[in-house]
Amino acid sequence: MKKFGIIALSFILLFSLAACSSSGKETSGGKDDKITLRVAWWGGQPRHDYTMKVIEMYEKAHPNIKIEAEFANFDDYWKKLAPMAAANQLPDIIQMDTAYLSQYGEKGQLEDLTKYTEDGTIDVSSIDENTISGGKIGDNLYGFNLGSNVLSVITNDDMLTDSGVELNDEAWTWDQFVQMATDVQKSTDKYGTNGMNPADVFFPYYLRTQGERFYNEAGNGLAYKDDQLFVDYFNMQLDLVDAKAFPTPDVQAQVKGLEDDFIVKGNAAMTWNWSNQYLGFAQLTDSPLSLNLPPEQADNTALFLKPSMYFSVPKSSEHKEEAAKFIDFFVNDVEANKLIKGDRGVPVSSKVMEAIKPELTEEETKIFEYVEMASQNASKADPPDPLGSAEVMKALKDVSEQILFKKITPDAGAKTFRTKAEEILARNK
DSSP, rough: OOOOOHHHHHHHHHHHHHHHHHSSTTOOOOSSSEEHHHHHHHHOOHHHHHHHHHHHHHHHOTTTTTEEEEEEOHHHHHHHHHHHTTTTTTOEEEOOOOOHHHHHHTTOBOOTTHHHTTTTTTTTTOOOOHHTTTTTTTEOOOOOOOOEEEEEEEHHHHHHHHHTOOOOOTTHHHHHHHHHHHHHHHHHHHEEEOOHHHHHHHHHHHHHHHHHBBBOOTTBBBBBOOOHHHHHHHHHHHHHHHTTOOHHHHOOOOOOOGGOOOTTTSSEEEEEEEEEGGGHHHHHHOOOOOEEOOTTOOTTTTTTTEEEEEEEEBBOOOHHHHHHHHHHHHHHHHHHHHHHHHTBBBOBBHHHHHHHHHGOHHHHHHHHHHHHHHHHHBBOOOOOOOHHHHHHHHHHHHHHHHHHHTTOOOOHHHHHHHHHHHHHHHHGG
């Protein structure tokens, strides 16, 4: 198993130091002027490795461009980005998550990329409009979609077999999921599943399996009305914690990246994750892994194609057009995507997707096939998370931990969370 190495740590340090410097200040003017672009992303070691190779390809093709890479794990990434935003020193290209798109976009910190798609700087001729629209807030394109993902349950097939557990992913129920996780624990003394963290991904999915949604369409309140759904979801998790089939929040908090995940270390038979993360797990794990549809996805078409992540350009960047050109290269260059493959989701360009299929490994092909299969019974994605979503998610995380540490009951947690969430979202009215 690989861990962050010296190189990765160097980039984490660089991320911190970059916040103290201005963006590409040696630049501008004619085509021969040297321009420095800062590009920031989160992810594990495999993503870091191939992204650096793509950057090297771009610099070779554009000798006047120098790219400074800024890299961190997901949690550290957002902690470091916030003070950069406050200081008006955001990197020129920011890997953006749906949960933060509204926070940065509606505060006027992101450039509307529409003009770059309209003038061809970012070629969208082979990209479906619905795929692009996932990065829109209103009429403004604040994030360019880098790939499509579907929620999945990744399994260690050897552990399931050794536990005598069989999984029919087209028809399994939540009760069967709990039973399987418990059976694995009894058989192996390992966790049946990871902690279904973060809660903002998995509780909304549970709601979708019940025909409900998390946020209302206006983004100014919760959509689900019956708190029994909240209670049922967390009672299920408490049952798994009591059975030692599910890690407690303090154990879960020790996972900082793919390298630390329970399934990578052989400490769990199942892990809930987005489909693009399968490749990273497969590269870090010796055991055979499979991608499976989550429980109860069929009846209410609970699955949806999610923009895996976006590239955004801050308004503060001095090189917005050059940043847009790099985005175009990242999503449309076939040779670059032979390196990227499915890690940031199935490519959004149909031309790129067809061109790289012969280049895919067996594990990468599994991702493409899984997304194609899941999309056949997927429903429309929810709108981008509303303003205040990050605060709502923190409230959900805090309440979730109190419940799982048994400081409060799920009933009390449901009421506390609803009160806090409605108060936060009411500011959007």
